[in-house]
Amino acid sequence: MTHNLNFKGEKVVPVRDGQTILQASLDAGIPHYHACGGKGQCTTCRVLVLEGQDKLTPPTAPEQIIKRVKKFPDNVRLACQSQVKGDGVAVQRLIRDAVDRHIFVDETEENMTSVIGESRKLALFFIDIRDFTPFVEKSLPFDVIHVMRRIFALYKNAIAQYDGEIIDTAGDGLYVVFGLNSKIREATESAVLAGLKILSDLRIFNNTYMRPYFNHTFEVGIGVHVGRVIVGNVGIGLSQNLTVMGFPVNIAARLQAATKELNNSFVISAVAYRLLRKPPYAVGCDYLNLKGVSTPYEVKLIGKPYESKDAAVLARTIQE
CATH class of the missing domain: 3.30.70.1230 (Nucleotide cyclase, GGDEF domain)
Structure with missing residues (x-):
């Protein structure tokens, strides 16, 4: 089964059951950063969930570890670890260019909420x-x-x-x-x-x-x-x-x-x-x-x- 996933400000992409948000975005031609190759070992693919957070799969074990260390709020997910279970999900990539990468990867903030707003x-x-x-x-x-x-x-x-x-x-x-x-x-x-x-x-x-x-x-x-x-x-x-x-x-x-x-x-x-x-x-x-x-x-x-x-x-x- 296929669901529609809205990348805010970019495009709506189809995502199949069992496919991660990262895989769906790459298939749709979105230049989604994923430094570790989508293995849940970095944070460059992170997305901010704007709508439909309850329609995503629960955080995986690697994602839980990263979220705990980086103190991510609940509405920040790793695209390589998250799958879509229904329509109505809207996300926003947090790293869209080199400047964003510097802000969100090299930041020294203890609390990511203060960076995201x-x-x-x-x-x-x-x-x-x-x-x-x-x-x-x-x-x-x-x-x-x-x-x-x-x-x-x-x-x-x-x-x-x-x-x-x-x-x-x-x-x-x-x-x-x-x-x-x-x-x-x-x-x-x-x-x-x-x-x-x-x-x-x-x-x-x-x-x-x-x-x-x-x-x-x-x-x-x-x-x-x-x-x-x-x-x-x-x-x-x-x-x-x-x-x-x-x-x-x-x-x-x-x-x-x-x-x-x-x-x-x-x-x-x-x-x-x-x-x-x-x-x-x-x-x-x-x-x-x-x-x-x-x-x-x-x-x-x-x-x-x-x-x-x-x-x-x-x-x-x-x-x-």
Whole structure:
């Protein structure tokens, strides 16, 4: 019996009972890499199963060994070891040219999921120091870097305590995600707890260190949102940090930027706020016009008004 196998973006090929995906693709003229000759001794023929994973034969013993060593996710199969049992299977070759071969064969990733990419629902967290430039302008370079190291250590301690992952830094700000190892409700609660801890620790830092030694205090703005994003590693070798992309990331960043406009240090989307089992008291609710969002976006204010006259502005309510 013959089944149709869809090589996404290439062609639909026939595959007979007892024939492997690799044999079918080669018979159809697809230049499918298979360095070991299709013996299950390498990974160059691997495919990503997009549809019909249940219509493939179970992993063979050689494939199980390779999957365990390379930490392949379940939807990555060796074409030379996999047979098709029915119609409706769609796959994508992961190695299609020399560049792909370098990425997928010579990679040092411990987890292939980060190389392939996956869709995840995460809590997205942005933090930035308010009005940092005046401190930079009046301070020695050593003092600026030293203080930044102290503040970032404060950030990292809170983020690590609640199992967050720092994705990127930009000047005096951080982009963090929560939920890589937990469900979205727990992730959202962790993001909020980390943010509240940072605000508390920063208050102590200001009183015990910044005010006595520098006659200066810092305030921050935090934005939190949740949403489905793409998680992966683009492979540029920067600390092996994951890349997390998607429209929800943009919203979280804009919520952080809106903290000054709303005169509140911690702004969380109403969508995220509703996931909290024991939500902190919200001092207010507002609606923001965000780029790319057709209707005003509801947010909750769970921080405090800024003390600095320069940072504090009148919050406006679009609802009015």
